[in-house]
Amino acid sequence: MTTQAAIEHVQAVAFDLDGTLCDSVPDLAAAANAMRAHLGKSPLPQATVESYVGDGIANLVHRVLTHSRDRQAPQSEWEQGFSFFIRHYRDHLSDLTRPYPETETGLGLLKSLGIPLVVVTNKNEILAVELLQQLGLVDYFSLILGGDSLAEKKPSPLPLLHAAEVLNISPADMLMVGDSANDILAAKAAGCMSVGVTFGYGDMQELVHNPDTKPDWLIGSLPEIYENLRPQKDQGE
Structure with missing residues (x-):
């Protein structure tokens, strides 16, 4: 992705939530193990719960109950x-969940360019909105779409196509930033440029080796998006 192309064409940026804007696994794991205890089951390691995150809470509950990604x-x-x-989770949404370092800085820099920002997550919409409110991030976003907002969720392109329609832009003029295969697949299917973060829950180094899940661009922090979008005349300042 060239800097000049980004300056000319990027008119909005969409973000995944869990594993991209914030590290929510500690609270998700706590809710998962509280649920298992309630049902008489032993706790799971936090890393195991992390491996089950990304396809919405309905699927997470199946995976946590069966200790399997595939069984129901x-x-x-x-x-x-x-x-x-x-x-349980709604009562403890942000006990331990925190934005990743430089998340708020990156969002603020992008807003300074006048670029609308959206969240496209597979988390239930009401939980996504409440979490962003509790983290002090909700005001950065023009639109928040959850996994239950529309008829389909990522990796379907529908949420990104809907966001582009709401913003009255072409999907080709929007970036999708995320940490998982679902994010990259949705971006490619919608015709958006895909940006993979290296600090989330997905194994980005593995994803880049598959043409279907290889993002157009890798970043290690959100401010890197701004550095590649701001006008070149500003980059020496």
Whole structure:
């Protein structure tokens, strides 16, 4: 991705939430293990719960209950577990969750360019909005789309296409920033430029070796987006 192309064409930036804007795994793992304890199950390591994150809370509950990425819990157990998880997690959304270093700096720099920012996450919309409020980040965003906001969630391109439509821009003029295969796949399917972060939950070094999940650009912090978007005449200042 060339700097000049970015300056000419980027009119909005979309961000994933968990693993991109903030590290939410400690609170997700705490809710997961509280749910397991409630159902008489032993706790899981935080790293295991982290490996189950990214496809929405409904899928996370199945994975935590079955200790598997692919199996589904019995419906009655899942309903009981999901209800408990949502209540517990909503009560402890930001006990341990924190924005990644330089998240707020990066968002502020992009806002200074007049670029609208959006969140496209597979987290339930109400939880995403409340978490961003509690972290003091919600005012940076013009639009927040959760996994239950539309008929489909990432890796479907629908949320990104919807965001572009709301902002009245072409998807080709929007960046999608994320840490997982879902983020990159959604961006490619929507025709957006994809930006992968190296500090999230996804194995970005593995994703770059697959053409389907290789992002257009890798960054180690959000301010790097600004450094590549701001006018060249400012870069020597």
